[in-house]
Amino acid sequence: MKQPDYAAYARFYDYFELAGCEESEELNIFLDELFRMNSIKTVVDFACGTGAQAVGLARSGYKVTAADLSAEMLKIARKKATGLPVKFVTADMRVAELGCHDAAICIFNAIGHLTREECADFFVRARNHLNPQGVFVADILNFKxxxxxxxxxxxxxxxxxxxxxxxxxxxxxxxxxxxxxxxxxxxxxxxxxxxxxxxxxxxxxxxxLYDSDEFYTLLKSAGFSEINFFGPVGCEFDSETSDSILAICQK
Ligand SMILES: C[S@@+](CC[C@H](N)C(=O)[O-])C[C@H]1O[C@@H](n2cnc3c(N)ncnc32)[C@H](O)[C@@H]1O
The missing domain is CATH 2.20.25 (N-terminal domain of TfIIb)
Incomplete structure (x- = not known):
């Protein structure tokens, strides 16, 4: 799937994609609540970009492994994470081997950069990166x-x-x-x-893009046992009208 040129766009990303950062901050609060309820201590972020979630979660005390395909995006994330417990890795989520964690995340439509087949394989890979009872969180724009x-x-x-x-x-x-x-x-x-x-x-x-039925089938086929959908930043999900699907799954 053709991607944006993140090498060229990295220096603009925070201004045009995370402008104001309110949505990222709200999502980080939602993730923090979810992770506390599930006694999560370690998190792997498969497409951390400039660190919107990885840096926020590290500030809240999680030990984070943050990966991305783009060295330029990682360079910005590294700067923001100075002094925080984040291990950055240049890695392709389609083949990454980053060890087992209590939670795995892939946020802000990063999954949309994969083909359907790659996405199906990635969900299996993400599940394999989880400790028993681990939690996987991924979002995507809702096709419907x-x-x-x-x-x-x-x-x-x-x-x-x-x-x-x-x-x-x-x-x-x-x-x-x-x-x-x-x-x-x-x-x-x-x-x-x-x-x-x-x-x-x-x-x-x-x-x-995916609709919720298709997304559910891919997650279920990857072996996730409990799959729940939320709308953007954790609000109630409506399969017809919610702009995006935020999936919370358990191993
Ligand atoms: C829309 S950004 C999301 C970044 C971050 N999660 C956020 O919320 O700002 C998508 C990111 O996915 C990364 N990406 C795309 N394909 C990837 C792959 N196969 N493996 C790892 N990262 C990938 C890009 O480099 C980019 O940083």
Whole structure:
């Protein structure tokens, strides 16, 4: 599956994807409550990006192993985690061997970068990374909701920020490919340094989406025993209208 060029996008990621960070912070509070209830001490984050969950969880006292495919994303995460108990690893979740943990997470649609077959294999791999009774948490955009009203807010996104003294604009257009259940994304990131000619980065990628039945089947086939769905940041899940599916599964 074609991915965004995270090497080029890493320096903009926090400004355009985690802007304000409220959602990440709310999710970290939800994960902390869930993990406390399940006596979780160690966590592996399979696609940590710039550390939105890994750093937050380490601050709450968990021992975190944080992996990502992109060295540039990890570089930013490492900086944020200075002094915290996080072990960073450059690893591909499709083949990673990171030892056993009390919990495993893969957040913010990172699973959408995998094909359906890769996702099915990854769920088995994630389960194998868990200690007995371990908890797996993964989220993905909900294809059913995206086929309805939820798509309107994703169709076109426009953000701008001052980054390292430069005005940077990020524009994104999304198309829903109903047959393949994929989201096609085209983006333009434009940075303006004074009166110089603006620098433009164009990118495009696709993400695999799932409805809750399909997601449930993949998780069940991987061997998870208890599978519960929540909506974004842990609110109640509605299979037709919740933008995303947050799956909480037990080994
Ligand atoms: C949308 S970001 C999510 C990052 C983070 N979890 C967050 O909430 O901000 C997706 C991340 O998945 C990583 N990624 C994509 N494919 C991967 C793979 N096969 N193995 C490990 N990481 C991968 C990318 O490098 C990127 O950092």
């Amino acid at each position: 909701a995206m086929s309805g009203k939820a798509f309107a807010q994703y169709r076109r996104m426009r953000r701008e920020a001052i980054i390292d003294g430069l005005l940077v604009q990020h524009v994104r257009n999304c198309t829903l490919l109903k047959e393949s259940r994929q989201l096609k994304i085209e983006s333009l990131t434009r940075s303006q340094d004074g009166k110089n000619t603006p620098r433009e980065i164009r990118d495009d990628w696709q993400m695999q």
